[in-house]
Amino acid sequence: MDRAAITQIKTICPGRVSLDVDLGAMSWWEIGGKVRVMACPASIKEVQQLRYFAAQQNIPTLILGGMSNLLITDRSIDALCIRLGNSFADFDHRPGAATIGFQSGAWVPMVARALQQRGLSGLEHICGIPGTVGGLVMMNGGSMRRGIGSHVVTVKSVDRLGNIVSRNREECDFAYRSSVFSGQDEVIGEVDLKLEPGDSEAMRREMIDILRSRRLKFPRKFPNCGSVFKSNPASYAKFGPPGVLIERMGWKGAERGDAQVSPLHANFIINRGRAKAAEILELIGEIRQSVEEGLGHRMEPEVRFVRSDGRIEDIAQAYRAHLAGAEL
Numbered sequence: 001m002d003r004a005a006i007t008q009i010k011t012i013c014p015g016r017v018s019l020d021v022d023l024g025a026m027s028w029w030e031i032g033g034k035v036r037v038m039a040c041p042a043s044i045k046e047v048q049q050l051r052y053f054a055a056q057q058n059i060p061t062l063i064l065g066g067m068s069n070l071l072i073t074d075r076s077i078d079a080l081c082i083r084l085g086n087s088f089a090d091f092d093h094r095p096g097a098a099t100i101g102f103q104s105g106a107w108v109p110m111v112a113r114a115l116q117q118r119g120l121s122g123l124e125h126i127c128g129i130p131g132t133v134g135g136l137v138m139m140n141g142g143s144m145r146r147g148i149g150s151h152v153v154t155v156k157s158v159d160r161l162g163n164i165v166s167r168n169r170e171e172c173d174f175a176y177r178s179s180v181f182s183g184q185d186e187v188i189g190e191v192d193l194k195l196e197p198g199d200s201e202a203m204r205r206e207m208i209d210i211l212r213s214r215r216l217k218f219p220r221k222f223p224n225c226g227s228v229f230k231s232n233p234a235s236y237a238k239f240g241p242p243g244v245l246i247e248r249m250g251w252k253g254a255e256r257g258d259a260q261v262s263p264l265h266a267n268f269i270i271n272r273g274r275a276k277a278a279e280i281l282e283l284i285g286e287i288r289q290s291v292e293e294g295l296g297h298r299m300e301p302e303v304r305f306v307r308s309d310g311r312i313e314d315i316a317q318a319y320r321a322h323l324a325g326a327e328l
């Protein structure tokens with residue numbers, strides 16, 4: 001990216017552009033190379049301007065939230081990263097109303113807290129998920145086999161050319177851990193949610209219980225990206241959660257360099273120090289293949305892969321490219 005382009009990006013997001021940002025220091029797996037330019041917009045208008053400019057200049061764009069669901073290449077990424085985070089995390093609620101609007105950079109545990117304080121019930125299950133609202137809507141994330149999608153009223157996003165697209169819940173195509181956004185090149189900007197009236201104190205107690213049970217179940221000592229494979233309801237009924245299948249095939253505790261299948265929970269891969277993206281990728285690919293061969297079930301990865309050209313792709317696809325010798 002040339003200096004003129006960087007100057008223009010700085011004009012669009014004054015004071016919120018950084019160069020050569022080390023993603024390894026920010027991602028939840030603590031893995032990743034540097035990205036050339038990171039811009040943190042503070043309004044949907046700025047997102048539109050960034051996207052319009054990048055499209056005009058043919059600049060590859062990488063959309064990031066909290067980086068808690070991404071395996072990032074160790075190589076440098078020559079792209080414009082649009083990071084939705086603290087600078088884009090406001091919410092809008094009229095006292096007594098059942099709906100509440102969030103900007104997509106809002107931090108999910110803080111969203112859960114804001115809802116609890118207002119007695120807006122239904123999304124207590126998201127209180128321990130370390131990500132942004134945009135990332136959660138993108139994959140219809142949630143816990144206890146529920147997803148945020150069932151509370152979405154509308155989502156406003158920005159397409160590649162900078163146009164605003166507005167969708168109601170049906171148009172978002174929410175399904176188990178997926179949405180229309182998984183296959184679109186759009187930045188989720190604003191999300192309106194609808195909730196039920198609830199007792200704030202009972203909600204607080206439920207959230208404490210959820211956090212306590214997550215603390216016991218999930219590895220906390222080493223960096224990780226949460227569940228590696230999706231647990232879909234059909235396979236859950238037949239086999240149980242993915243961790244059980246992985247354990248049955250003997251992968252619990254398996255290591256590749258500093259990457260290790262967590263000895264506590266087999267659907268988590270931890271970074272015990274200096275794990276490389278390729279090592280995690282190989283573990284994921286081999287586990288998936290072995291479960292398919294041994295138990296006849298093809299698990300779908302939940303985490304996605306960020307390539308050095310800025311593209312985010314399905315991790316199974318990235319693994320195939322890696323095996324074929326591609327420099328990712």
Ligand SMILES: Cc1cc2nc3c(=O)[nH]c(=O)nc-3n(C[C@H](O)[C@H](O)[C@H](O)COP(=O)(O)OP(=O)(O)OC[C@H]3O[C@@H](n4cnc5c(N)ncnc54)[C@H](O)[C@@H]3O)c2cc1C
Binds near residue numbers: 066135143
């Ligand atoms: C310890 C731990 C526990 C976890 N537990 C859970 C859990 O219980 N349930 C669950 O569902 N997930 C869980 N996760 C995974 C993760 O936290 C969620 O998927 C989260 O919603 C990802 O949000 P993010 O902002 O970090 O997205 P990122 O990881 O930054 O990005 C993930 C994907 O979303 C896209 N994206 C992000 N923001 C936007 C946006 N504004 N517009 C368009 N696309 C966007 C990115 O391009 C990327 O494709 C866990 C992760 C960890 C580390």
